[in-house]
């Protein structure tokens with residue numbers, strides 16, 4: 001995805017780790033998402049204890065062609081990402097004018113900062129960059 005801000009800056013979303021992009025989860029959805037994650041991990045742990053159940057779990061949550069199998073941890077990670085992804089929505093901040101753009105999957109909605117001194121890096125990582 002890419003789009004043009006009102007200020008004429010083009011905002012790109014064509015790779016990972018973008019400092020002008022973040023995701024959000026509605027507070028009304030957070031509990032349900034956490035319960036789904038908990039259920040998925042519980043199902044995985046139960047399946048790990050029983051080889052037959054593990055085989056069924058693998059086929060149920062991650063149907064793949066015969067002969068191809070990922071490590072169970074990789075499958076679980078994929079399941080967890082899918083659950084989180086189903087709840088996430090994206091937003092972007094223009095690095096030039098600071099507008100926030102919320103994407104709900106069908107519509108971009110812009111919010112203009114009231115103060116000109118508003119930071120234009122509000123969505124950048126809170127963690128310091130890794131040491132080189």
Ligand SMILES: [Zn+2]
Pocket residue numbers: 005006007008009094095096097098099
């Ligand atoms: Zn802008």
